């Protein structure tokens with residue numbers, strides 16, 4: 001039987017089908033991407049998208065909130081439990097918006113923020129030149145040690161003492177090592193700054209206990225819900241009790257209108273999934289896979305920033321290799337290996353054609369790939385890098401990618417459905 005979408009909009013239906021084929025027939029190595037479960041997908045595509053729920057549970061501006069109040073309360077409680085936070089706000093539309101929400105809760109326009117430089121792995125919203133965060137606030141940036149690639153905490157402290165920021169941001173979007181949120185918290189305290197920690201990339205590893213949690217050391221923690229955490233696209237904020245009222249007020253009426261309740265419901269589902277041993281095993285494998293992929297790439301002569309990884313991502317330094325990040329990522333895409341070009345610390349090339357390639361393992365780990373397949377992927381990357389202009393060889397790799405991915409179908413469930421007992425019932 002044809003679905004409604006197929007009947008009424010065959011064009012969009014067909015494009016979505018093609019995207020499904022692309023996602024299942026490619027090796028997806030963009031570290032911020034993943035696959036969600038059928039359960040998360042169902043909640044995202046539910047009737048909750050029809051409802052306006054401005055306000056918070058029990059204090060809404062519109063009627064008809066019998067169900068939405070329960071949904072949002074469950075989401076809040078699951079987030080608080082999982083991250084051990086005093087308060088959670090589930091209404092942020094996305095990771096970028098969540099950062100704006102966090103900043104506006106704590107500081108005023110014209111104040112100084114200090115985040116990681118874009119070129120060194122920070123996010124646009126951490127005060128980079130093209131972002132409104134550098135126009136509303138005075139922005140100063142810390143970076144990594146240009147030789148080692150690691151965050152230099154002494155430098156961060158010295159810069160904070162000199163620049164006296166009102167708010168320090170910890171967290172990154174392209175940093176392959178652990179981040180010491182405790183030190184960031186101490187530095188912020190020393191200079192009288194607030195500390196916002198952005199764990200958009202790391203939140204799945206944090207809930208699995210595989211990365212230090214910033215919750216005890218930050219005034220507000222911001223995250224996306226769709227990266228390693230494996231939920232729908234969205235944002236989420238956690239904070240200490242003292243900031244609860246201000247944070248909630250910043251989001252509505254401060255910066256947003258109606259929350260996306262279908263997304264909040266889907267985040268609740270993802271948080272329940274993340275609260276299982278299966279999720280812990282996935283997160284551990286994400287890290288093992290990234291480490292193995294890094295080792296193999298090094299054997300093939302690739303240079304990695306910091307020499308490797310201890311999280312889910314790798315940053316390949318292509319300087320001196322004769323190919324740029326863009327050339328390689330385009331060639332890999334033709335071979336059905338999907339990555340993104342990225343600046344590397346100290347890169348003099350423009351961000352539109354930089355000398356780095358960023359790859360990560362969350363999505364392919366969700367599909368069940370293990371160390372053995374990482375070896376195969378590393379060899380594919382090597383062959384493409386040696387043949388960026390050789391379409392025959394690229395086509396050969398592409399066929400081998402199809403063969404590999406066909407052995408690891410996109411899973412519909414991350415836990416056995418008939419074993420869904422607590423913690424799936426609140």
Ligand SMILES: *Cc1c(COP(=O)(O)O)cnc(C)c1O
Nearest residue numbers: 094095096123172173200201224
């Ligand atoms: C992905 C990311 C964001 C932005 O999230 P969006 O949902 O794309 O707006 C913010 N901060 C960091 C560190 C990120 O990696």
